[in-house]
Amino acid sequence: MRKILTSILIIGLGAASCTKVSENVYDKYPADQFYGSAKGADVALAGVYSQVGGNWNGVGYAGADNGWYDLNCFSSDEQVIPHRTTGDWQLDFARLYQRQWLPSDLIIGNTWAWLYKSVYTANLAIDQLTQAKADESKIAEAKVMRAWFYYLLIDDFGDVPFYTSNNVTVDKIPQTKRKDVYDFIVKELTENVDKLSETKGGVYYGRFNKWAGYTFLAKVYLNAEVYTGTAKWTECLAACAKVTSGGYSLHPGDIDATNPVGSKYYELFGDKLPDDETILAIYVTENIVSRNIYTIRSLNGANGLALIGFSGWNGTIVPKEYYDKYDANDIRRKQFLVGSQAGGVTYTADVSSLDNPGAGPNEGIRNIKFFPAKPADGSGESNDFPIYRYADILLMEAECNVRLGNGAAAKPFIDQVRVRAGLSALAGNPTLDNIYDERGFELNWEGHRRQDMIRFNKFTLAHGFVPAVGDFRKLFPIPTSALNANPGLKQNPGY
Amino acid sequence: MNKVYLFKYGLTMLFLTLVITAFAQKSPFTGKVVDELNGPLPGATIRIKGTNTSTVTDNNGVFSIQQSGAQSVTVTITFVGYETAEKVINANQPVTVKLVPNSKSLADVVVIGYGSVRKTDLTGAVTNLGAKDLNPGPITNPLQQLAGKAAGVSVTQTGSEPGTAPSVRIRGITSLIGGNDPLVVVDGVQGNMDLLKQVPPSEIESVDVLKDASATAIYGSRGAPGVIIITTKKNKNGTSTVEYNENSSLDVISKRLNMLNADQWWQQAQLYGVPASANHGSNTDWYNLLTRNGVTQNHTLSFGGGANGFNYRASISAILQNGIVINSNYKNYIGRIQATQKALDDKLTLTMNLNNGIDNANYSPPSIGRAAFTSNLFSNIYVTRPTDPVYNTDGTYYTDPNVFQYINPYAVAQTVVNNVKNNNLFGSLKADIELTKGLTAGWFGSWRKVDGNTGYYLPAESTVASAIDNQGIANISNYHQDERLMDISLNYKKDFGVHHLDAIAVYEWQGQTYNGNFAQAKGFINDIATYNALQLGDLSKVTPGDMSSYKNDRKLVSYLGRVNYSFQNKYLFTASYRRDGSSVFGVNNKWGNFPSASVAWRLTEESFLKNQHVFSNLKLRGGWGITGNQQGLAPQNSLQLVGYAGVTYFGGQQITNFVISQNANPDLKWETRKQTNIGIDFTTLNDRLNGSIDAYTATTDNLLFNYTVPQPPYPYPSIAANVGSLLNRGLELTLSYQVIKTKNTTLTLAGNGSLLKNKVLNLSGSIGGVPLNTDYVGWGSNSYLIKGKPIGTFYILKHAGKDAANAETVVDQNKDGVIDQGNMSADRVIEGQATPKYTYGFTPSFSYKNFDASMVWRGSGGNKIYNQIRSQLSYFENLGKANVLQSAVPTGLYTSQYGSDLWLESGSFLRWENLSFGYRINTAHIKYISSLRVSVTGTNLLVVTKYTGIDPELNVSGGSGSGGDYGIYPRTRTFSLGLNVVLK
Helix, strand or coil: CHHHHHHHHHHHHHCCCCCCCCCCCCCCHHHHHHCCHHHHHHHHEEEEEEEEEEEEEEEEECCCCCCHHHHHHHCCCCCCCCEEEECCCCHHHHHHHHHCCCCCCCHHHHHHEEEEEEHHHHHHHHHHHHHCCCCCHHHHHHHHHHHHHHHHHHHCCCCCCCCCCCCCCCCCCCCCCCHHHHHHHHHHHHHHHHHCCCCCHHHHHHCCHHHHHHHHHHHHHHCCHHHHHCHHHHHHHHHHHHHHHHCCCCCCCCCCCCCCCCCCHHHHHCCCCHHHHHHHHEEEEEEEEECCHHHHCCHHHHHHHHHHHCCCCCCCCCHHHHHHHHHHHHHHHEEEECECCCCCEEEEEECCCCHHHHHHHCEEEEECCCEEEEEEECCEEEEEEEEEEEEHHHHHHHHHHCCCCCCCHHHHHHHHHHHHCCCCCCCCCCCCCHHHHHHHHHHHHHHHHHHHHHHHHCCCEEECCEECHHHHHHHCCCCHHHHHCCCCCCCCCCC | CHHHHHHHHHHHHHHHHHHHHHHCCEEEEEEEECCCCCEEECCCEEEEEECCCCCCCCCCCCEEEEEEEECCEEEEEECCCCEEEEEEEEECEEEEEEEEEHHHCCEEEEECCCEEEEEEHHHCCCEEEHHHHCCCCCCCCCHHHHHCCCCEEECHHHHCCCCCCCCEEEEECCCCCCCCCCCEEEECCCEEHHHHHCCCCHHEEEEEECCCHHHHHHHHHHHHCCCCEEEEECCCCCCEEEEEEEEEEEEEEECCCCCCCCHHHHHHHHHHCEEEEEEEEEECCCHHEEEECEEEEEEEEEEEEECCEEEEEEEEEEEECCCCCCEEEEEEEEEEEEEEECCCCEEEEEEEEEEEEEEECCCCCCCCCCCCECCCCCHHHHHHCCCCCCCCCCCCCCCCCCCCCCCCHHHHHHEEEEEEEEEEEEEEEEEEEEEEECCCEEEEEEEEEEEEEEEEECCHCCCHHHHHHHCCCCEEEEEEEEEEEEEEEEEEEEEECEEEEEEEEEEEEEEEEEEEEEEEEEEECCCCCCCCHHHHCCCCHHHCCCEEEEEEEEEEEEEEEEEEECCCCEEEEEEEEEEEECCCCHHHHHHEEEEEEEEEEEECCCCHHHCCEEEEEEEEEEEEEEEEEEECEEECCCCCCEEEEEEEECCCCEEEEEEECCCCCCCCCCCEEEEEEEEEEEECCCCEEEEEEEEEEEEEEEEEEEEEECCCCCCCCCCEEEEEEEEEEEEEEEEEEEEECCCCCEEEEEEEEEEEEEEEECCCCCCEEECCCCCCEEEEECCCCCCCCCEEEEEEECCCEEEECEEECCCCCCCCCCCCCCCCCEEEEEEEEEECCCEEEEEEEEECCCCEEEEEEEEEECEEEEEEHHHHHHCCCCCCCCECCCHHHHHCCCCCCCCCCHHECCCCCHHHHHHHCCCCECCCCCCCCEEEEEEEEEEEEEEECCCCCCCCCCCCCCCCCCCCCCCCCCCCEEEEEEEEEEEC
């Protein structure tokens, strides 16, 4: 009996050594070990860029749906997704276009969440790169990206919470005045932009090089009056000049029968955008890295099948009054489909209704600016997306000169853009309306229109189906979800 | 043959006569004792009344006893679990005595985890069900046998898709994301609900449900949601049995939704301006095309035997189910063997259990559909227009390019392959050795392995858009579960006069490992190989995420002890304590303590109640305990980790992207549930009325939840942490009344009911100094978690009517001219809750001679259902691409921007769950059969409800999405024939 007791005691003691309950990790990397290395720091920077590409659930700058692009484009006058009599498409998009959005709207919440996750990711990268004593240019790159996210935040939301280190609690992140965030952006840019690489394309394709940095700075100055009340036209011109010194030119607009849209101009919206004009692009490979849905979302089912091999979503259309402004000879008009099309479809320019009962199945003008680049499937194409390109710089230079009262200096800039598009040079010196319209012709569907409409004081005016709205609509509301989580936030006036 | 028998019997009689003659002084009284199934009962005690002369029956149930000089004696026959019988035996006239199971003592012993107690000594809230109490019929999962049978135990079957297990909730919702599934213990092996798949329904001896904390605290950090303990049948000492059980049912759909037919659709389409191009001119009954009558079969062959301290029971079962949707089926084969051997003068008992279950299911795709309507395959039948043809003229499946991501449900049902196969194996060994009288040391080890794989093939001809884009998508996944448990125990039992002591101390170690992989290929030239040859796919279509693998593990180390003490069988006391350490807890909270204590007082043992005849049993119980819940914590939840996040483009190339997958939370720990229970058990009216009443209150603290955190600074809008608390209160009543109790006839009315109240006490607090503002959290369609309100409270816009354009209008409650649809909107009003307030069951049974009948009625109520599928099938804006309900015509809504209370319906129901008739055929003259019973069972015969959807029994699990009807696989009504044969 004693033997048995002894052996039980031994078993018991043996078992008592099995008291460790520490955790094993087999299939992931512990964060502290991962980012510590130089390679890890690079990955942290790449992670910030991964935020830019479009993804489902409203993530990213452009390419997918329900995010920043849809919010900023559908609220302008350039595109809309009407509800269809066939039952397709919810009313959300038409409501956005009619400028009747609510703080609880999904797209607004998505945009906020995406931008703040991006700021977090940038903060993390800056920390990791600094700790790893990484190359100065990489730290500068991450800082410029963070500034860019804040620029997108103040552009949409005005006064926003501001922080630069992830190790803070929410009470240390006050809602900061739009002007103060603007000051931070300008300071951060002027301190870092010259540290950025001057390489165009190659390993810097899709990244902020020095010229993309100056384009960004030019954009901030261009809208300074909107953000702060003080115009910065001269500073904008100086920044544009820096970009020009990088050696950019307009991509040719020659007729090209091999191009599906009919002009070399559309290579600017194809796969791997040309380095001559493109300053900053989002790299896209069908559903693997980002995505581009803009053409397939526009075409209807049968037309999509005939044209690109995949059934279209019968979504986005271009309002007739927008289309009508284009000159018949403008190569940029080739991006629109109206009338009889492949697949036995006839698109009408007129739309009978946007919401109730909605548009007929073939109503509305369609857009193939981003004519699908392969590989593609029914949920996305491989077209890269131009965030900034040289034509924008030229139009900014024209605008600043006009605003500074220097019409003659402005003329060559806008004419370059017009001539490339197959139009004649302007007869006289450009007016602000010329600039506004030309920006509309050149940069439609590229995410600039809302900002332009606000800067040119056109945003609240009536157009097409849409009545005029109050000035408060120039800012989006702080999303309900953000207000609920942080009662310290103040809603924008009017909401 | 007869001649041979006559010859044998003749010889025997001759021999007996000779013996009797030789021992004329002593008269032998012989006979045989059998059980209710006419099986022999070995070990029954036979005593001649008024003497000390006794004997026990042998392996064949035969006895022989002698009494000098008597020509007839009266004997009493006793056997544990059976009513004591008295019989007058005449010398030399062998008798057969059939014992009747004792309804009271059948449940004499209750398994309480790491041991058992006599029911009379129980101090906690435990429901004990014997094999006879379980629901009959076409059972595919043991939980179905419990439905309606136990107070506070709610079994919910959502739809009847083959292979889909019901969910069970014990005493309501204890957790939000931490898991509400009870711990399952099968013959000592602990596991999750999937362990039940390995239990053959007809091989269950008893089910014990531990409900209150004083009972479950012995399971510590796994005890909070309750514990279901299943004990399987063992061979009765020394007997041999061969038994076959069979049940086959015909399954039909009990209710369908009425959609517009082709003519009605076209009529409405013209009214609503749907273009004629949307009418494809066919007349298709999609519903009939995709459904059929189902068949469910259950077969179990079991046998056992033993001698000289050895005993075994083996069984093999097949559960075969053909679903009511074409091409859906489920097969489950379970083989088990259980062996016990005694040694060392019966001081050592070794028990081994081996169980292998193989299940194989063909499911219809779970999540499929067009972009605007993704649901299960079945619900896609509803949206498909009746005017759409099934085939194109060239024989291919019809699809409509003008409907975004159109799917043809018949093509999906016919061509999509979705197989799930699992191999479930467990083995256990239990060794108990009696060291001295009363002191036993035990060792128990179990090892369970689940090896599963799924195969999925979505061919282009299925008409699913992604499959067409990719020319077929095939994937396989393999997963492995490895669960080990070992415990060492020391048990001491002793009676000191009027004191009875039973104490146990246990060390336990549990480890579980999970690993698996996934691989996918796309682009197939044809569909012949389905998912069986991924290498035949198009390599250029390989994308990130097409392959992946994972591995993680968790460990639980525990020290536990329990003392049961009783004084004069009157005052009963139980105390237990458990200390758990788990790898999944954060570093700051690795160990938790879970104490409990309970007392009971048997009033009828008191002298002052000895002479009354009102109560034959009256017992008061009270208990308190702390339990935990850790199943909601996955491995690695508390650590900040970097994981795969697709591919990004950087440095001129595509590279793997990494992302911090979650925030570190070193404080992460179990949920704590404090529960107090008081109860009373009584037997009265000459033992005819039996009942129990239990009342409890339970608070879950350190509530695990994804709390809302401000973004910024958090990268995600929520974080998993232990902050809030929930309150549950309830009252349970169980009654059983024997209306008729005569020799040939019994009629018992039994029933149970429970009232449940739950409330979100708090969802706010702070994490690391960050104040949390979590309230009005969406918990389903229009149902929310609101502080001070029940879980899943409907906070919803009130339907007002429709405007001139037939768009729905709702009441602007705060009259600000704007309808705010935000979670906290003042335009919403509170309208009921998603979880039931009460559940009840009524289970009468009747028997007359060889005939028996039983019924189960059960119901629940007080809850609301948001009928989302009805709203989706009611807007005429969809008519151009979809069908709508017939009921949508009078409603006449074109569109709605809202989800209003127009779709909120009462979820109360009463279901006639089961009706069964059985007849025991007299087998006295059948040569090889000792017992034969046939039965007829109908299930789900009637549902009394106001709910307009397919079935009101929906997801009321308490988890996110509770209380909504998003479209379910239909419920079946079954009619079955059963057979039970015991061979001689």
